[in-house]
Amino acid sequence: MPDRPLWTCPRCGRTFANVNQSHTCAALGSVDAHFDGKDPAVRAAFERVLAVLAPLGPVDVLAERSRIALHARMSFAAFTPRRHWLDGHLVLARRAEHPLFRKVEVYSAGNVLHAFRLTSPAEVDDAFVALVAEAYAVGRQEHLRH
Numbered sequence: 001m002p003d004r005p006l007w008t009c010p011r012c013g014r015t016f017a018n019v020n021q022s023h024t025c026a027a028l029g030s031v032d033a034h035f036d037g038k039d040p041a042v043r044a045a046f047e048r049v050l051a052v053l054a055p056l057g058p059v060d061v062l063a064e065r066s067r068i069a070l071h072a073r074m075s076f077a078a079f080t081p082r083r084h085w086l087d088g089h090l091v092l093a094r095r096a097e098h099p100l101f102r103k104v105e106v107y108s109a110g111n112v113l114h115a116f117r118l119t120s121p122a123e124v125d126d127a128f129v130a131l132v133a134e135a136y137a138v139g140r141q142e143h144l145r146h
Helices: 040-056 126-139
Strands: 060-063 068-071 075-081 086-092 101-108 111-118
Touching: 040 075, 040 086, 040 126, 068 126, 075 126, 086 126
Parallel strands: none
Antiparallel strands: 060 068, 068 075, 075 086, 086 111, 101 111
């Protein structure tokens, strides 16, 4: 599956791992607009996560109406900037532990959402960096190679 070509929606141009993937064909907005009126530390926390991902490979940053999604073959993380913090989640193929995780929801054996809240880039510690990298691998569907 990870080597299968992506399907491109003919209406909105977004790519998906599955043909005819259910989605909303809404125009993407601006990442900057999501951070208007927010504390600078909120944007810095988001930028810290992007910096962690940069050496791993390509990531599409999708500024949707209500969130900013990070997408490889599939979306593997999403962020909702608030005035004083950054709410987000990572999708992992397993249940993981980290002090930042506020809620863990198991949707299937290989689809586990880990919700978190960041207030500064300093909270993105080495353990969280490793989990972001693991989520990126899930977004690339590398866990399905086995």
